[in-house]
Amino acid sequence: MISATERLDDISVIENDLLSVALFKNGCQTLIKQLASGAQYQKHPKGKILFVNQDPAERFYIIKSGWVKLFRETVDGTQAVVDILDRGHIFGEHALFNNGLYSYSAEVAEAAEIISLPMQYLQKELQQNNALSLNMLETMAQQHLKLDKEVEHRSLQTAPQRIGCFILRLARDTQDDKITIQLPYDKTLVASRLGMQPETFSRALSKLKNQTGIRVKGSIIEVENLSPLIEYTCNACSSNYPCKDLPPEE
Amino acid sequence: MISATERLDDISVIENDLLSVALFKNGCQTLIKQLASGAQYQKHPKGKILFVNQDPAERFYIIKSGWVKLFRETVDGTQAVVDILDRGHIFGEHALFNNGLYSYSAEVAEAAEIISLPMQYLQKELQQNNALSLNMLETMAQQHLKLDKEVEHRSLQTAPQRIGCFILRLARDTQDDKITIQLPYDKTLVASRLGMQPETFSRALSKLKNQTGIRVKGSIIEVENLSPLIEYTCNACSSNYPCKDLPPEE
DNA sequence: CGAGGGTTTGAAGTGCATCAAATAGTGTGG
DNA sequence: CCACACTATTTGATGCACTTCAAACCCTCG
Numbered sequence: 001m002i003s004a005t006e007r008l009d010d011i012s013v014i015e016n017d018l019l020s021v022a023l024f025k026n027g028c029q030t031l032i033k034q035l036a037s038g039a040q041y042q043k044h045p046k047g048k049i050l051f052v053n054q055d056p057a058e059r060f061y062i063i064k065s066g067w068v069k070l071f072r073e074t075v076d077g078t079q080a081v082v083d084i085l086d087r088g089h090i091f092g093e094h095a096l097f098n099n100g101l102y103s104y105s106a107e108v109a110e111a112a113e114i115i116s117l118p119m120q121y122l123q124k125e126l127q128q129n130n131a132l133s134l135n136m137l138e139t140m141a142q143q144h145l146k147l148d149k150e151v152e153h154r155s156l157q158t159a160p161q162r163i164g165c166f167i168l169r170l171a172r173d174t175q176d177d178k179i180t181i182q183l184p185y186d187k188t189l190v191a192s193r194l195g196m197q198p199e200t201f202s203r204a205l206s207k208l209k210n211q212t213g214i215r216v217k218g219s220i221i222e223v224e225n226l227s228p229l230i231e232y233t234c235n236a237c238s239s240n241y242p243c244k245d246l247p248p249e250e
Numbered sequence: 251m252i253s254a255t256e257r258l259d260d261i262s263v264i265e266n267d268l269l270s271v272a273l274f275k276n277g278c279q280t281l282i283k284q285l286a287s288g289a290q291y292q293k294h295p296k297g298k299i300l301f302v303n304q305d306p307a308e309r310f311y312i313i314k315s316g317w318v319k320l321f322r323e324t325v326d327g328t329q330a331v332v333d334i335l336d337r338g339h340i341f342g343e344h345a346l347f348n349n350g351l352y353s354y355s356a357e358v359a360e361a362a363e364i365i366s367l368p369m370q371y372l373q374k375e376l377q378q379n380n381a382l383s384l385n386m387l388e389t390m391a392q393q394h395l396k397l398d399k400e401v402e403h404r405s406l407q408t409a410p411q412r413i414g415c416f417i418l419r420l421a422r423d424t425q426d427d428k429i430t431i432q433l434p435y436d437k438t439l440v441a442s443r444l445g446m447q448p449e450t451f452s453r454a455l456s457k458l459k460n461q462t463g464i465r466v467k468g469s470i471i472e473v474e475n476l477s478p479l480i481e482y483t484c485n486a487c488s489s490n491y492p493c494k495d496l497p498p499e500e
Numbered sequence: 501c502g503a504g505g506g507t508t509t510g511a512a513g514t515g516c517a518t519c520a521a522a523t524a525g526t527g528t529g530g
Numbered sequence: 531c532c533a534c535a536c537t538a539t540t541t542g543a544t545g546c547a548c549t550t551c552a553a554a555c556c557c558t559c560g
Contacts, residue, residue, distance in 0.1 A: 053488060072402045072488040080402040080488070097391030104398060126384065133383035134376065140390050141347030147397040148354060152322045152330040154404055155445045159516070187539065195405045200516055202540055218525085218539095238303060238322040238330070409548070438506065450548055452508055468507095468557090501560105508555070515548085523540070530533085 014039045017064055017115055023090055023139050027132065031125055038118045043111070050092075050106040050114070057095030057102050059116040063087055066112025067185050069192075070104045081192045083146075084109060084185070090139075096123055110185050149239070154195050157236045159204035160211065162194045164233030167214070167221060172244045179226070183219040208232070264289045267314055267365055273340055273389050277382065281375055288368045293361070300342075300356040300364070307345030307352050309366040313337055316362025317435050319442075320354045331442045333396075334359060334435070340389075346373055360435050399489070404445050407486045409454035410461065412444045414483030417464070417471060422494045429476070433469040458482070 014036045018024050024032060040059075044050070050061065053072055061068075067086050073079035082104050085091060095102045096119060108114075126133050153162055170181045183190055191201035205216060212229040215222040223229060230241050237243070264286045268274050274282060290309075294300070300311065303322055311318075317336050323329035332354050335341060345352045346369060358364075376383050403412055420431045433440055441451035455466060462479040465472040473479060480491050487493070 072398065074406060074486055074488050076485070078406055078486070080405045082398050082401060094391055094394060097388050098395060103395050126387070128380070130377070130380040130383055133380055133387060137376070137383060137387055137390065138347050140387065140394060141344055144344060144390060144394055144397065145348060145353050147394065147401065148322065148332050151332060151397065151400055151404065154401065155330045156324060156328055197517060198539070199518080199541085203516090206540090235326070236324055236328070238324050436506065447549060448507070449509085449550085453548090456508090503560085504558090506555105506557080508553105510553080511551090513548105513550075516546090518545075519543090521540105521542080523538100525538070526536085528533100528535080530531100 011036050011039075014041065014115060017062065020088055021062055021090055022088070023093075023132075023135050025135060027135075028129075031129065031132065034125075035117050035121055038121055040116045041113070042116070043113050044108045046108055046111050048108040050108065051102050052105040053102060055102050057092060057100055057119055060090065060092040060095070060119055060122060061106070062090050062115045062117070064113040064115055066108065066114070067110040067189075068112060068114070069107045069109040069189070071107070071192075072104050079192070081195070084189065084193050086184070093119070093122065093136075095119065096126075109189055152238060156238075157233075159194070159196050159200050160208040161233050161236050162196070163190075163201065163204055163208050164212065164229055165237065166190065166194060167223070168226075168229065168233060168241070169244070171223065171226070172242065177225070179223045181221045181223070183221070187219070261286050261289075264291065264365060267312065270338055271312055271340055272338070273343075273382075273385050275385060277385075278379075281379065281382065284375075285367050285371055288371055290366045291363070292366070293363050294358045296358055296361050298358040300358065301352050302355040303352060305352050307342060307350055307369055310340065310342040310345070310369055310372065311356070312340050312365045312367070314363040314365055316358065316364075317360040317439075318362060318364070319357045319359040319439070321357070321442075322354050329442070331445070334439065334443050336434070343369070343372060343386075345369065346376075359439055402488060406488075407483075409444070409446050409450050410458040411483050411486050412446070413440075413451070413454055413458050414462065414479055415487065416440065416444060417473070418476075418479065418483060418491070419494070421473065421476070422492070427475070429473045431471045431473070433471070437469070 015032050018032050018035055018039075019027075024035075041064075044066075050068070051057070063085055065087055067084055068089075068091065069084050070082045070091060071079045072082060091106060092102055100119070126136065153165060157165065167181060170184070171179050187201055187205075188198045191198045194201070196204070208214065208229075209216055212232050213224060214229060215224070234241050234243075265282050268282050268285055268289075269277075274285075291314075294316075300318070301307070313335055315337055317334055318339075318341065319334050320332045320341060321329045322332060341356060342352060350369075376386065403415060407415065417431060420434070421429050437451055437455075438448045441448045444451070446454065458464065458479075459466055462482050463474065464479060465474075484491050484493075
């Protein structure tokens with residue numbers, strides 16, 4: 001539960017991080033510099049709650065490393081995971097359009113380095129900088145598409161298919177025939193990301209294994225031949241196979 | 251399958267329609283006038299397909315009356331309904347940020363009057379008009395929030411609860427204790443909107459009836475007392491009761 | 501009145517959740 | 531390097547929610 005805040009002597013490090021975020025691409029130097037001046041850098045351990053749904057939002061966040069889970073939860077504690085994000089992704093910025101309140105909760109899923117920035121800077125800059133607005137529109141439209149797909153997947157795909165889809169998306173940048181994939185975070189979390197129970201995940205993965213010939217060793221998955229996996233998974237989806245989301249910038 | 255296109259002698263009618271769309275609120279007259287000049291007005295019968303997923307997008311659409319279903323479908327014809335829209339709503343405009351391709355299909359669900367506008371005008375105007383960009387950001391952020399909730403509802407609520415939620419949202423502008431609600435479109439469509447089969451809808455509605463004391467006569471629903479309905483429904487949701495989406499402008 | 505679509509009901513099956521318990525894996529201190 | 535504690539993962543047994551397939555019913559409209 002302890003988070004370390006560090007005072008950075010070298011603000012240019014942060015400027016660099018900001019440059020790598022899609023939202024700020026082509027951003028003018030002055031914007032980046034101004035944002036960086038209000039930036040805060042923190043290391044957070046797994047489990048740290050960054051904010052909860054409906055909190056007033058002073059700042060928004062950028063992930064430098066690690067994983068962050070965005071979710072919504074009911075009074076009885078049941079939660080629906082909205083997304084799980086890693087490096088280069090930004091979150092919390094939607095509060096700008098939600099009366100200044102966050103519209104989901106955020107928790108560190110794997111120890112993370114996170115940069116936070118004052119919402120005000122972003123807001124003020126959006127008012128004057130149409131290029132930034134357009135960037136943000138683009139970013140948001142991509143998120144929107146991702147969510148549309150999410151709705152589709154959760155209503156049309158079975159549990160094993162959703163796992164297959166998840167694996168294929170991880171494998172998306174490889175061209176090899178024989179592919180080795182490492183699950184990015186623990187299986188329980190993957191399960192929640194896919195909207196199923198851990199037990200279901202376990203059973204569904206082994207069903208997928210039998211149906212498509214993939215190999216599973218702990219958190220490592222080997223795929224000799226993509227075809228049966230694609231066949232089995234992508235049949236129940238409206239997109240055709242190389243259905244990449246845009247990759248985060250390098 | 252026949253759609254009537256009408257040449258409008260009076261373009262100011264369309265200008266009026268555009269003014270009522272959230273995206274164009276506070277829009278300058280010149281923008282509205284320009285848009286209206288490229289506008290096309292059409293009446294479409296139920297069932298008419300306006301465009302399908304991945305079609306190149308020349309135009310985007312505004313609903314003047316009737317209902318339009320947005321959906322994604324797999325090769326075998328199974329579909330996932332993304333949303334069902336009515337008057338004052340806009341759709342198809344996301345293609346701007348999706349390489350000019352629509353990212354879902356659109357079908358007229360109840361006979362509709364629809365205005366379409368050239369995507370180019372919008373794109374060009376966004377480049378120069380930050381106020382418009384900001385409007386669009388706001389619109390999109392609201393859609394995003396709506397989708398987040400959708401994901402939550404579909405994974406956390408049971409079928410009867412989703413119906414209860416749907417009913418409560420229809421009832422949202424009434425203050426009376428005794429409320430009468432008319433389903434906006436046929437039950438099969440409501441079912442698909444809520445991600446369930448028509449049979450499930452039917453059974454779930456009668457379960458909801460028993461649990462909460464609502465009265466159902468065909469497509470009309472009477473609620474004597476909201477409390478049991480709210481209690482039954484909103485327990486499985488992260489938002490608290492008067493959880494209105496923003497209403498469409500008058 | 502009869503046709504056809506929307507809606508309901510019935511019977512049976514499937515997928516996922518739940519609860520409980522066993523097993524594997526990881527990090528700790530000795 | 532081992533034993534222990536704790537967590538992640540798997541496995542088993544059972545139940546519930548929703549789907550599927552089939553048929554009846556109902557309502558509207560020609």
